[in-house]
Structures are given as C-alpha cells and as structure tokens.
Amino acid sequence: MKQINIGGVPEHFNLAWYMTLKNGEYKDEGINLRWKNYFGGTGAMNKALREGEIDMAVILTEGVIKDIIDGNPSKIVQTFVQSPLIWGIHVAHDSKFKTVEDLKGTRAAISRYGSGSHLMAYINAENHQWNIEKDLNFEVIKNLDGAIEGLTNGDADYFMWEKFTTKPIVDDGIFRRIDNCPSPWPCFVIAVREAFLESNLEDVKTILNIINNTTEEFKDIPSIDKTIANRYDQKLEDVQEWLSLTEWSQDILDESMINTIQDKLLYLDIIPKKVSYDKLVKQL
Incomplete structure (x- = not known):
C-alpha cells in the first residue's frame, strides 16, 4: 500500500x-x-x-x-x-482599539511571513487605503495559541484569522472582533x-x-x-x-x-x- x-x-x-x-x-x-x-x-x-x-x-x-x-x-x-474565507480582525478583549482605522500603523500578529494572516493584512490595508510601506508592521506568533498570548501580553495589536475558528475565543472574552475582511x-x-x-x-x-x-x-x-x-x-x-x-x-x-x-x-x-x-x- x-x-x-x-x-x-x-x-x-x-x-x-x-x-x-x-x-x-x-x-x-x-x-x-x-x-x-x-x-x-x-x-x-x-x-x-x-x-x-x-x-x-x-x-x-x-x-x-x-x-x-x-x-x-x-x-x-x-x-x-x-x-x-471570512477573516475576522481581532484585538485583545480589553484593547483600546475599537475600529480598523485605529489599527493603522500598529503591529499585526502573523503566523509567519508568506502566511494567510500576513498576506491578508495587506488586503485589509488596501481596503482601508493605508500606506502599505508605513502603516503595516508585523509580529510573528507562529499559530493561534501564539496569537492569544501575543495579543493578551501586548506583543502585537491585532490578528487576522478565520472568523468561525476564532469565534469561541471571542465568546470566551479573550479576543474582540472589530471587523471582517473576506478574501477576494x-x-x-x-x-x-x-x-x-x-x-x-x-x-x-x-x-x-x-x-x-x-x-x-x-x-x-x-x-x-x-x-x-x-x-x-x-x-x-x-x-x-x-x-x-x-x-x-x-x-x-x-x-x-x-x-x-x-x-x-x-x-x-x-x-x-x-x-x-x-x-x-x-x-x-
């Protein structure tokens, strides 16, 4: 076999x-x-x-x-x-950020360079007419557990991941989802x-x-x-x-x-x- x-x-x-x-x-x-x-x-x-x-x-x-x-x-x-794919845009539950515009110039948590969480941050930035070179910063967190730790500890500011996969984490009061970004x-x-x-x-x-x-x-x-x-x-x-x-x-x-x-x-x-x-x- x-x-x-x-x-x-x-x-x-x-x-x-x-x-x-x-x-x-x-x-x-x-x-x-x-x-x-x-x-x-x-x-x-x-x-x-x-x-x-x-x-x-x-x-x-x-x-x-x-x-x-x-x-x-x-x-x-x-x-x-x-x-x-419907990407949820997440922040820590007690984060000061309320809208996507608040995230301009802050640190996006990504699993690794070349990953979906990395590439979709560019799509989101373009959707909101950010300056790609100036307004995007990245923090590598490896996976979903790393994102939970990174956002909770303030090592990164927002995290994009599939909306329904992260929904239990939102329901548990760990993440707060402030918007969605569907892949085109x-x-x-x-x-x-x-x-x-x-x-x-x-x-x-x-x-x-x-x-x-x-x-x-x-x-x-x-x-x-x-x-x-x-x-x-x-x-x-x-x-x-x-x-x-x-x-x-x-x-x-x-x-x-x-x-x-x-x-x-x-x-x-x-x-x-x-x-x-x-x-x-x-x-x-």
Whole structure:
C-alpha cells in the first residue's frame, strides 16, 4: 500500500478529509493517506511541501501562489473551497482599539511571513487605503495559541484569522472582533509537489475523486451541523451560518481567476512578477 502524506489546517473546512479517512476510502484504493495538521497554517505547509515532508496540501490560494512564484516546486491541481474565507480582525478583549482605522500603523500578529494572516493584512490595508510601506508592521506568533498570548501580553495589536475558528475565543472574552475582511477569491486549493505528481498522477486523481464525492454532498449529510459543532467546539448557530456561506469545489482554478489574484498580489508588492498559468496550475 502506497503512503501519501497530506497537510491541512485542523479546521471545519477539512472535516470531509477526516470522514473519508475514517471510512477507509483511500485504503480501499490501495492508498495509505496520512493526514498531518498544520497549526501554523499556510506558511508552515509551504515549508513542508518544499522539504518533501508532505506530498499534498489543502492550502490558502494566495499563500501557495506566492510561494510557487518564490520557488516552491508545487502545482495547484484543484480548488477545494470556492467561497471566500471570512477573516475576522481581532484585538485583545480589553484593547483600546475599537475600529480598523485605529489599527493603522500598529503591529499585526502573523503566523509567519508568506502566511494567510500576513498576506491578508495587506488586503485589509488596501481596503482601508493605508500606506502599505508605513502603516503595516508585523509580529510573528507562529499559530493561534501564539496569537492569544501575543495579543493578551501586548506583543502585537491585532490578528487576522478565520472568523468561525476564532469565534469561541471571542465568546470566551479573550479576543474582540472589530471587523471582517473576506478574501477576494476562492480560499482553499489543493496543491501537490511536482516531483510527486509526475510519478503518482493516478493516485492523486483517485484521492481527488474520493474527496470530491464527499464535498459534493457534504451539506446533505444528516446532522452535519451538530457533528461540526461538537467536533470543533462551536455553537450550532455559528456552524449553520458558516455552512450557509461555504461552497466546496470540484473544479480547477481558471486562468482568469489566477490572473486576478496575481494582479492583486503584484499591485501590493507581495509577488515580484506574474507567471504563466501553467507555472501555477496542473490540469489533471
């Protein structure tokens, strides 16, 4: 049985992977798919892809596009979640900051450079017409636990992370969410190391077929809202809102969207240049 390593964030978006693994669906096809949680998010997964620690990743679109342009030898093979990611903009509960404008020039906590929390800080800054060079400062905090510690201790001033993942921390009075910042594109894609893809193309296709069969019908699974609420310590009404906003995908990112994303990243000076569609995407 062939072992294939895949990484993702331990969040509700990826429950379909857990379910198909639990059901033994990959093993039925001769694949020992090993899931690894990356609490450090996209930056940590990019590093793992580069080093061959994982073969595949369920990863933020903008983060992996930037890293492929920067030399990560991987390709996007599919969109996983079509809908935008809703980034909550959080401060410590007792922080003096009340609005996004109050955060201009302060320190954003980020998991690492090149991560979603880093790149979306630029999107938020542009949304509010800040000076990108003068008004953005960063403090690396590694993960969500690091953000809790950093904001509470005053080592950083605000933190952007997926709204529903951080909602329990807001409910517990640790964070206060002052605004939201949706990503301007489909939020998660599936990326694969090029070297792995070349010699394991059929296995990758098999994995995608299995996960796609589940995500196509994910919202119709009986009591899926209760399952998510229990597993991820979420309030049922929050899960129901999240499900209403989230759309999975079984398709590839098209060239028009890739160009739109690159245009934005180039404008914000996040990438040094645009590259061709086939440099980023492999159509299976």
